[in-house]
Amino acid sequence: MNSIRVSVALAAFNGEKYIREQLDSILENLSKQDEIVASDDGSSDRTWDILKSYEGKDIPVRVIKGPGRGVKQNINAALKCCRGKYIFLADQDDVWVSGKVDRVLRYLGKDGCSLVCHDAKVMNDSLTEVLMPSFFAYRGSKPGFYQNLLKNRYMGCCMAFERELLSDALPIPEEIEMHDQWLGMINDKKGKGSVFLPEQLLFYRRHETNVSDFSHGSVPKMLRKRFTLLRAIWKRRKLRNF
Numbered sequence: 001m002n003s004i005r006v007s008v009a010l011a012a013f014n015g016e017k018y019i020r021e022q023l024d025s026i027l028e029n030l031s032k033q034d035e036i037v038a039s040d041d042g043s044s045d046r047t048w049d050i051l052k053s054y055e056g057k058d059i060p061v062r063v064i065k066g067p068g069r070g071v072k073q074n075i076n077a078a079l080k081c082c083r084g085k086y087i088f089l090a091d092q093d094d095v096w097v098s099g100k101v102d103r104v105l106r107y108l109g110k111d112g113c114s115l116v117c118h119d120a121k122v123m124n125d126s127l128t129e130v131l132m133p134s135f136f137a138y139r140g141s142k143p144g145f146y147q148n149l150l151k152n153r154y155m156g157c158c159m160a161f162e163r164e165l166l167s168d169a170l171p172i173p174e175e176i177e178m179h180d181q182w183l184g185m186i187n188d189k190k191g192k193g194s195v196f197l198p199e200q201l202l203f204y205r206r207h208e209t210n211v212s213d214f215s216h217g218s219v220p221k222m223l224r225k226r227f228t229l230l231r232a233i234w235k236r237r238k239l240r241n242f
Contacts, residue, residue: 008090012041035059119134123203165186
């Protein structure tokens with residue numbers, strides 16, 4: 001396990017339309033020291049077969065069956081199986097820019113940085129039109145616990161972190177909204193450093209079946225979500241003593 005440099009945790013579900021392009025872009029960034037852990041959450045299309053076709057190559061791809069409980073727990077399942085020193089998150093429908101891993105690894109583990117969140121270009125479904133040249137500019141992205149409590153700027157598909165974070169972040173609680181804010185804020189609360197890297201290292205594809213969106217609903221709904229998140233972080237801190 002110590003010889004594995006990077007693990008890519010990829011959560012998949014009915015992603016046959018885009019997943020091959022994503023896998024090829026990820027593999028272009030990896031070496032034989034790395035691995036992909038792909039958790040399929042019970043796809044009814046050809047996603048499972050496509051993922052299995054990548055097994056047995058020079059760069060290890062391990063395909064597991066997800067728990068069938070939605071995206072948070074599917075990502076949780078993939079993360080539990082990751083063996084690398086550094087963990088990169090990946091969606092099934094984006095495209096990584098060449099050199100992404102090398103650029104991120106210039107920061108991880110250096111000067112106290114244990115988590116990196118990089119910028120992305122938001123694209124249409126065919127990747128032919130730029131909808132937002134910078135996700136960071138759209139969200140006003142910046143690090144910090146309270147900044148990301150008030151307005152979440154963590155975006156899972158743009159995140160990488162040291163594996164030590166998993167000891168406190170897993171299991172991902174059922175009651176929180178999404179995994180990315182949870183991971184980022186647990187890292188912040190542990191007093192670990194995070195870097196928001198202003199480089200567009202991903203083409204973030206928007207289409208009709210995206211799991212996440214950019215809206216937060218009404219103010220009361222948003223406040224309930226934040227209270228639930230804070231309570232979950234408090235409980236985890238008490239349990240893990242960090």
